[in-house]
Amino acid sequence: MTLYTRFAAHLDAALDDLTLAGTLPGGLDRKNVTVEPPRDASHGDLATNAAMVLAKPAGTNPRALAEALSAELRKLPEVAEVTVAGPGFINLRLTDDTWRDELATILRDADAYGRSAAGEGTSVNVEYVSANPTGPMHMGHCRGAVVGDALASLLEFAGHRVTREYYVNDAGGQVDVLARSAHLRYREALGEAIGAIPEGLYPGDYLVPVGQALAEEFGDCFVAAPEEEWLSLFRTRTVAAMMGMIREDLALLGIHHDLFASEAELQAAGKPAAAEAELRARGLVYDGVLDAPKGEVPDDWEPVELPLFRSTAFGDDQDRPIKKSNGQWTYFGADLAYHYQKAQGSDQLIDIWGADHAGTVKRIMAAVAALTDGKTRFDVKLVQMVRLLRGGEPVKMSKRAGNFVTLADVVREVGKDVVRFTMLTRRADAQMDFDFAKVVEASKDNPVFYVQYAHARIASLGRRAEAAGIAIDAGVPDLSRLDTEELELVKFAAQFPRTVETAAAAREPHRIAFYLYDLAAAFHALWNVGNDRPDRRFLQEDDHAVSAARLFLANAVAQIIRNGLGIMGVEAVSEMK
Structure with missing residues (x-):
């Protein structure tokens, strides 16, 4: 139980007491009552909107209810002061001992500090990356990969059971183009001069070893064979x-999926047909004719009867075909069946998509709502592209890849941790620049460096204490030696569990990165006071008790940094190189 959930329980108990006393009627809905830090820290440590939320349904005045509730909250031994602000907001200031106890809890719980049961074991399928298997991972895939992986870790930390899934799009026309491109490289491996790669085929050199492997396995038996003999193989x-290459690229980022689902296998198993039958039985798929395209109608356009999903019944702007006129499944039809399959094994679904897929969000959300009777929560997180720069100038494309910069090249240049942290320094739906020079810069403006530097500084304290002969006993030191300024850092550190819960509820892992940067800034600010005032330095050779208390505080901050970086998939460093 976090400090915030503990005080939410105290608040519930106080409301129960007021109900028993007849001040409040029974049965009031308390779901919108919150306990959180006040927007202005000068108002106190915690604030609640209970009186504002409950006064109207209780038929009373918010200010009067706030005063009654404040009288109950003042009875708590952890509360030093309760004030009522404005029309009925309640602010609480906690005792210093409450914060000292929370500081001890941080290091006692260690790696578990901030972990939550808020997810209540709910199963969540997080599908991310899901790039077409037509080449190595490029930086267009990187941000979605990191966001998805960090979100999965965040949800696990918040008490969910998570499945990390990759959907292999191996049933569309692009994989036939891939096979033809590999056949060209196969002929090249057998000595044929292929010249320039024909337009429409994949030009990257990454297919050269694939062609060589095919040549070694099959010899020249497919060189002149008709396409139907070798295309499927x-x-x-x-x-x-x-997919082997993609797995290796993702491993460089520390990403490993639990499940790889094949679109081809899904179709071979008849899952789209099963989904269609289910929806027809509910009257949600019917045979109809689409309206003519808006604007100038092509000469070859003809009205064709197709199976249509009633997506307009779920907020879409038109009904959507699930099959093409040639009988093949549309992308939407295949996706509909895939999500139906996922929903049968998970309580909640999350898809991480590129922003270029924004136009398909409504229809797939409508399909999931229809297939699950609205019982399965489904979120789509759109991720904007990343613009690669070097010293402010756009980065040139990779010849090996054909027309893009590979993820592997970027990770090998700046490191996994830099890439992962940087990808989480902005909201996923906001544009991002990734400048190779700036992401390795040793400055406050580089969040990766700033947070890692805080952890490394703290690690250095232990080494310096030992070198200076400052004896630090194991266990909890005398924390009364921490003053008001130092307890302010404790208060900020104690917000980590709440940050985890709110970030998980919002499906926004970037909130962890933002919090860690602010925590690091608060620590650096306290450290820097000692540059001008030696008595404010963390280690005091003539006062081991103060040194022990301050080092305990610093170690608690380091623990939270490690826990937060762990969610992000980033390692905490003990020394800056």
Whole structure:
């Protein structure tokens, strides 16, 4: 139980007492009552809107209810002061001992500090990356990969059971193009001069070893063979090779999925047909004709009867076809079946998509709502592209990849931790610049460095204390030696569990990065006071008790940094190199 949930329980008990006393009627809905830090720290340590929320349904005045509730809260031994502000907001100031106890809790709980049961074991399927298996990972995939992986870790930390899933799009026309591209490299491996890669095929050199492997396995038997004899075989082999490459690229980022779901296998198993039958039985799929395209109608356009999903019944602007006129499944039809399959195994679904898929959000959310009778929570997080720069100038494309910068090249240049942290320094739906020079810069303006530097500074304190002969006993020191300024840092550190819960509820892992930066800034500010005032330094050779208390505080901050970085998939460093 966090400090905030503990005081929420205290508040519930106080409201119960007022109900028993007849001050409040029974049965009031308290779901919108909150306990949180006040917007202005000068107002206190905690604030609640209870009186504002409950006064109207209770038929009373908010200010009067706030005064009655304040009288109950003043009875708590952890509360030093309760004030009523404005029309009925209640602010609480806690005792210094309450914050000292919370500081001890941080280091007692260690890696578990901030972990929550808020998820109540709810199962969540997080699908992310899901790039077409047509080449190595590029930086267009990187941000979604990091956001998805960090979100999965955040949800686990907040008490959910998480499945990390990758959807392999191996059933569309792009994998036939991939197979033809591999066939060209196969012929090249057997000595044929292929010249320039024809337009429409994948040009990257990454297919050269695939062609060599195919040549070693099959010799020249498919060089002049008609396409129908080798296309399916080459498609299977090449997709497998590409997925092996993709797994290796993701591993460089520390990303490993629990499940790889194949679109081809989904269709072969008849899942789209099963989803269609289910929806037809509910009257949600019907045979109809789409309206003509808006604007100038193409000469070859003809009205064709197609199976349509009633997505307009769920907020979409038009009903959507699930099959093409040739009988093949549309992307939407295949996606509908895939999400139906996922929903059968999870309580909640989250998709991490590129912003270019924004137009399909409404229809797939409508489909999931229809297939699950609205019982499955489904979120789509859109991730904006990343613009790569070097010293402010756009980065040139990679010849090996064909037309993009590979994820592997970026990770090898600046490191996994820099890439992962940087990808979480802005909201996923906000544009981002990734400048190779700035992300490795040793300055306050670089969040990666600033947070890591705070942890490294704290690690250095232990080494310096030992070198100076400052004896620090194990256990909890005399924390009464911490003054008001130092307890302010404790208060900020104690917000970590609440940050985890609110970030998980909002599905926004970037909130962890923002919090860690602010925590690091608060620590650095306290450290820097000692530059001008030696008595404010963390280590005092002539006062081991103060040194022990301040080092205990610093170690608690380091513990929270480690816990937060762990959620982000970033390692905490003990020394800056």
